[in-house]
Amino acid sequence: MDIAVGQKATRTLTLTATHVKTFAELTGDYNHLHAGVLPVHPTKPVTQLKITVKRQDGETVLEGEAWCYTFR
DSSP states (O other): OOOOTTOOOOOOOOOOHHHHHHHHHHHOOOOHHHHOEEEEOSSSSEEEEEEEEEOTTSOEEEEEEEEEEOOO
């Protein structure tokens, strides 16, 4: 295959809960920012996320949930 200046490529991936779980298992990174995905809404293209923000000393300064558009 010849490669030339200016060529482009694209790749897409639908990130699933299985991807997040596998990442956590492989890396040991169970940060809630990465693993806090709650169920996808059954009839709308949105996903609910659990949000926890902590300071460097570990004190929680914000907790809540957010709804994010799920790209398809």
